Amino acid sequence: MKRKPAWAGQPIALEWLILFLSLCMLLLLWSSTWHRISIEEQIEKRDAIRVGATYSRAFADHVQHTVRQIDNSLKLVRQNHNRLQGQPDAPVIHLDFLYQGLVSSLAVADETGRVTTSYLGLERRAFVGDEAFFRYHQQQRNDGLYSAPPAGEERHLTWSRGIYDRDGNFRGVAFAASPAQELTDFLWEMELEGDSVLVVVGLDGVLRVCEPAAALGGKQDALGKFLVQQAVMQPFDQVEFSQENQGLERVFHYHSLEKYPLLVAVGVDVQQIKAAMNERKRFYRWISAGGSILISVVGAWLVRRLRKENRLKRQVEDFARQIASLQMITGHLVQDRDEVGDLLKTIINDAVQLMGAPDGYISVVNESDKLEVNYAIGLYSELPQREIKKGEGASGEVLKLGKMLYVPDYQRFPCKLKAPEMDQVSTMLVYPLNSGGRMLGIFCISWRKEQFVPNEEQLGLLEQYAFLAAIALEKVQVKVRLREELQRSEEQQIDLQMAWRMLEESNRKLRLANEHLEEVALTDRLTGAWNRRKFEETAEQEMLRSQRYREAVSILLIDIDFFKQINDEHGHLLGDQVLVEVVERIQQNLRVVDSIYRWGGEEFAVLLPCSTSEAALAAAEKLRREMANKPMSSLQLILTVSIGVAEFMSEDTLESWLKRADDALYQAKKSGRNKVVLF
Secondary structure, eight states: OOOOOTTTTOHHHHHHHHHHHHHHHHHHHHHHHHHHHHHHHHHHHHHHHHHHHHHHHHHHHHHHHHHHHHHHHHHHHHHHOOGGGTOOSOOOOOOTTSOTTSOSEEEEEETTSBEEEEEESOOOOSBOTTSHHHHHHHHHOOOSOEEEOOOSSSOEEEEEEEEEOTTOOEEEEEEEEEEGGGGTHHHHTTTOOSSOEEEEEETTSOEEEEESGGGGTTOHHHHHHHHHHHHHHSOOSOOEEEEEETTEEEEEEEEEOTTSSEEEEEEEEOHHHHHHHHHHHHHHHHHHTSOHHHHHHHHHHHHHHHHHHHHHHHHHHHHHHHHHHHHHHHHSOOOOHHHHHHHHHHHHHHHHHHHTOSEEEEEEEOTTSOEEEEEEEGGGGGSOOOEEOTTSHHHHHHHHHOSOEEESOGGGOTTOOOOGGGGGEEEEEEEEEEETTEEEEEEEEEEESSOOOOOHHHHHHHHHHHHHHHHHHHHHHHHHHHHHHHHHOTTSOOOHHHHHHHHHHHHHHHHHHHHHHHHHHTBOTTTOSBOHHHHHHHHHHHHHHHHHHOOOEEEEEEEETTHHHHHHHHOHHHHHHHHHHHHHHHHHTSOSSOEEEEEETTEEEEEEETOOHHHHHHHHHHHHHHHHHSOOTTTSSOOOEEEEEEEOOTTOOHHHHHHHHHHHHHHHHHTTSSOEEEO
């Protein structure tokens, strides 16, 4: 007789075993299914992102080409416009290269804002002096292409370039208008599907074009600022990021236009992926409800699919590690002493020579966040090499606080370094080398024996020099870091364009710093008004303009009554606050074309273009009443002014014009003050 198996006669236990195995396979199927859904969602989202990148590149090329055509027309108009050479008749300019509809109008305005010539279209604006693009070129002295945000219901963009003579003086603006839809029609012809968004934004964060505008739900300004912020933080050709808006998730791809201050972006809707995945979830639930045989077959199929997914996951993880490694390498600070040393010597030598100091040294922050003396002059060249920690000596204090330090008597400084050579130091100035909020190092200059007391101009000049030196040091360090990384990682693909953009950004900072330095040289440091040198330049230009166009121009000389008593009773610090508030009040009551200058002490000068003596007298009386009727917030007392008014005459020189205004001011003060006198 055959022996029965052990499980014979136990059908209930076998059924539970089969049920248990079925449930295990079912659970395995469900877990594998949901894992597969998540992987496919990532893959489809990545495909959608790749499609968006393709569209954004095409959109960027189209906008680049369109803006270049508009810019070429502006350059051609500016090059051939002969009004500056005294030729009243504008030349005939052929703009055949512009296809129909790209530019709706093309015109030129002079330095006063009047439209003098229209080359294309019927230019309805006769005066553009109050518009943003005109003020930009007039104030910034920038002849680069400028785009103004669209205004009104016509949805037209304004493009402009400044016109300057050989001496760099502002002579007008060439500007054009183009329909905003010209920047987007090309991509819509490619049948971009879904709730996609096309965006063109300026570097000021304001959107120039947004199609369709309703897709952003009134958040255009927030999107524009976010795109510009991301472009500054990650200056790549293309970066993806998501934004939730009214339940729609979009991935934006943006590009900076070469040579033009614009960003273009394409937002692709990826919400449709989730809807497709819901259909797949229902399908997998139906499959998982099958019998045990189907579960076994599906389980075997899922095993093979999981292996493939694991390989894909490993590839994604390897790619992420490569990107992270690349970012770490490009962000690592590498110092080349041979090349950086030359720059450091130049910086400290210039600083010592600039201030006439006998001693100085420059230090760079090393990898341990300490200062390492790299080059020294005079007294400090005899000190032994050492590292300086935060809070140690004057240099360590600057490293800790991150701001300039002036030590009038170093021998009484609490954190004084203990060295025989340091006993000879009397006065010390230490400046940080900061760039982009990062401490690169410091430089120190000092004097022996007699104490040195710098004035505000010297401190401001040295501060500007420290700012420029920090940018130059960062630029050299970027070059060194790029070369070192290329030598050490020849097999890795390093984004060279990112590094060169960093260099271009450093060059841009240098240019901006130089422009800022020039502006500081023409600005009163206390009140922010223009200084006397700037007044002489502007007054001579207004005199020439008045003689050429026979337009009136007047000057006001303003003197604060009894200002010496304020300094004597309340101190010079409060007196300085009064001067600042007086300038603010005067500026609030002036036109955009008017300008205020600090003439000296408590005296100020105001230039009023296009103003006769009657208009200037009315403006002066308005200023006098404003000062006399409202107490100063600094002292809570009434402060009065005396004003002298003089209109420019054709036979006047700058000296005679000022002399007449000064005589009128003298008469106003002599007759009791708080008066306006016209010469």
